[in-house]
Amino acid sequence: MSRVWNFSAGPAALPQAVLERAQREMLDWNGSGASVMEQSHRGKRFIEMAARTEEDLRSLLGIPADYAVLFLQGGATQQFAQIPMNLAGEGDSADYLVSGHWSAKAVGEASTYVRVNVAASSAADDYLKLPERSSWQLDPHAAYVHYTPNETIHGVEFHDIPDVGAVPLVADMSSNILSEPLDVSRFGLIYAGAQKNIGPSGLVVMIIRRDLLQRPGRPMARIFRYAEHAANDSMLNTPNTWGWYVAGLTFQWLHEQGGLAAMAERNRAKAALLYQAIDGSGGYYSNPIELGSRSRMNVRFSLYDGALDAAFVAESEAAGLIALKGHKALGGMRASLYNAVPLEAVQALTAFMQDFAQRHG
Amino acid sequence: MSRVWNFSAGPAALPQAVLERAQREMLDWNGSGASVMEQSHRGKRFIEMAARTEEDLRSLLGIPADYAVLFLQGGATQQFAQIPMNLAGEGDSADYLVSGHWSAKAVGEASTYVRVNVAASSAADDYLKLPERSSWQLDPHAAYVHYTPNETIHGVEFHDIPDVGAVPLVADMSSNILSEPLDVSRFGLIYAGAQKNIGPSGLVVMIIRRDLLQRPGRPMARIFRYAEHAANDSMLNTPNTWGWYVAGLTFQWLHEQGGLAAMAERNRAKAALLYQAIDGSGGYYSNPIELGSRSRMNVRFSLYDGALDAAFVAESEAAGLIALKGHKALGGMRASLYNAVPLEAVQALTAFMQDFAQRHG
Structure with missing residues (x-):
């Protein structure tokens, strides 16, 4: 069939131009007579591409020189464990918001390696809003503060960077990295599974302040x-070469689109259009999140009558609008509006929603 | 340029038919209107493909039902650490051959998590032959015995499966899995980085006897x-979906080629042809490995005069024979002859070698 509008929460839509280029280069990449998948990661061609990809990310985000960029594996979930292994010493505690x-899951995976202090939680509010700042119990002696700027499943997002003083701020940006300009210098460590705003799954991009690489951490192989990966340009062992390559194509595409300021503008417009369609539906559709905590990336909505959910999913798919079914833990619908989802897709979705409401009113 | 003959040790050549299919399906996989990279791993299409891929591997290798198959990340190197974390208890020791x-590196990564007993080593022989069986000091109480059936860098290979009694045998088959039929029931755990005989890098395939999943192992997230990955069909977190897909295409290709008996025949013929060219060159080329320990997969050879190495590499590349330069630790040349390298490639290589010897005699 022809290409659909893909609202998947991840692995998510990729820019069509990126896919077309990967398709063209599949059998003969960069004049090598072989696929990028068939290149030694120690070869000149691959090393040049890898370095250019890092440079393109550095220029997109304005990453300062005292930060290392790593291309890792294992998903963000593995980093939930590896972060305390690397940043916490014996007996240390770390603050978690x-x-x-996802932030709750980060606590679970970390607790083998560090004493976790849940400094704030909105679990009692069913995560319908961010934890109130006045409630945060930050420990100035914490090894770090961990938070999740955008929650993919619950659809809540921090719209500014928390001030946590001198303690390094660690952020799981899997679902909002590269969606807008970012002041990297406010963070100790930023990490992101690639499969939402960067590229295919199986790759994690990490930005880490170099002084943190000196921490001895816990006993580990x-x-x-991280210090070993940094010292070896992320080629301590064979990296995910395909993921690195597609990430590089995405970064080039982002530059061609005008960089992160342009993406921020588009992302604001896309989210505004969808929230307007929901809020203006006279209650036919609704979003449960507190206004100031709403995510630009993952927009939840429910139909006034849950009995219509199956029809909504089936009819939207038939209309070429896919992956709108909400996470099984929450039900309802969810539209993920990452960088590769154009405004045109959201226009098609809101038109469909209006039509659906009229037909099933 | 046109496709070359690729002798890379890994990431290595993939079957051209696999690349062509991945190319065709790049923008619209399986009638979905989206790339396989853009599919949710929780979606019906992806889950069906993933299950079929496991079934194809099971039928290729005749994997018994009491073994789980896992699709993991982090490379074989991460498994060097994860294996003792999972299979060894507090105070346990494990035997390493x-x-x-690579087997030496496995010892290094394991030693944080288990007391390592080097039961045998051929380091004193510069790894030019396998450790003599009479020298092995196996411990019947070891948590497991680890070995590397084929050493990619040193070019030595075990041509039978060691008898280690009741202790589970653990094998890093990264560079020889699927190269010939295998009696999986002789092993406790088999693992392989995908980037040689399976697919792209960033994926590890593991075959583990289910009783070993019950071991408590060391404290870990x-x-x-492994038991968590097995219980979740390797979707405990987002897997490397692209790698899984390409592995599936490779498994289908192997079935189309006649399965592992046919591949074994081809691989024997390829290695025999190249070793004959080396041994029959009157000393112009030489392979240092003891005859009974020679690898079918990774064939090392030196020119009689190392001053000709640079010319050999440059001229072979110009002739469309790439990645023949040996590992930097050993120098000389190396040709890797994995499944995706056809006999025609080895014929082209041996013809080139003969021609080179005549021109630079």
Whole structure:
């Protein structure tokens, strides 16, 4: 069939231009007579591409020189464990802000390696809003503060960067990295699974302040140590070469689109259009999130009558609007509006929603 | 340029038919209107493909039902650490057979998590032959015995499966899996980085006897626990979906080629042809490995005069024969002859070698 509008929460839509280029280059990449998948990661061609990809990310985000960029594996979930292994010493504690499914999961994976202090949580509010700032119990001696700026499942997002003083701020940006300009210098460590705003799954991009690489951390094999990955340009072992390549194509595409300021403008417009369609539906559709906590990336909505959910999913798919079914833990619908989802897709979705409401009114 | 003959040790050549199919399906996979990279791993299409891929691997290798198959990340190197985390308890020891670079590296990464007993080593022989069986000091109480059936860098290979009694045998088959039929029931755990005989890098395929999933192992986050991955069909977190897909295409290709008996025949013929060219060159080329320990997959050879190495590499590349330069630790040349390298490529290589010897005699 022809290409659909894909609202998947992840692995998510990729820019069509990126896919077309990967398709063209599949059998003969960069004049090598072989696929990029068939290149040694120690070869000149691959190393040049890898370095250019890092440079393109650095220029997109304005990453300062005292930060290392790593291309890792294992998904963000593995980093939930590896971060305390690397940043916490014996007996240390770390502060966690819990604002949804993923930040809660980060606590679970970390607790083998560090004493976790849940400094704030909105679990009692069903994660329908961010934890109130006045409630945060930050420890100035914490090894770090971990938070999740955007919660993919619950659809809540921090719209500014928390001030946590001198303690390094660690952010799981899997679902909002590269969606707008960012002041990287406010963070100690930023990490993101690639499969939402960067590229295919199986790749994690990390931005880490170099002084944090000096922390001894917990006893661990060399393969888990960020300092070793940094010292080896993320080629301590064979990296996910295909993921690195597609990430590079995406970064080039972002530059061609005008960079992150342009993406921020588009992303604001897309989210505004969809929230307007929901809020203006006279209650036919609704979003449960507190206004100031709404995510630009993952927009939840429910139909006034849950009995219509199956029809909504089936008819939207038939109309070429896919992956709108909400996460099984929450039900309802969810539209993910990452960089590769154009405004045109959201226009098609809101038109469909209006039509659906009229037909099933 | 046109496609070359690729002798890379890994990431290595893929079957051209696999690349062509991945190319065709790039923008519209399986009638979905989206790339396989853009599919949710929780979606029906992806889950069906993933299950079929596992079934194709099971039928290729005749994997018994009491073994789980896992699709993991982090490369074989991460498994060097994760295996003792999962299979060894507090205070346990494990036996390691050291026959080259990779088995030595496995010892290094394991030693944080288990007391390592190097039960045998051929380091004193510069890894030019396998450790003598009479020298092995196996411990019947070991948590497991680890070995590397084929050493990619040193070019030595075990041509039978060691008898280690009741202790589970653990094998890093990264560079020889699927190269011939295998009696999986002789093993406790088999693992392989995909980037040689399976697919792109960033994927690890593991075959583990289910009783070993019950071992408590060392304290670790859930993401590192094989039992959790098995219980969640390798979707405990987002897997490397592209790698899984390409692996599936390769498994289908192997079935189309006649399965592993046919591949074994081809691989024997390819290695025999190249070793004959080396041994029959009157000393112009030489392979240093003891005859009974020679690898079918990774064939090392030196020119009688190392001053000709640079010319050999440059002229072979110009002739469309790439990645023949040996590992930097050993120098000389190396040709990797994995499944996707056809006999025609080895014929082209041996013809080139003969021609080169005549011109630079």
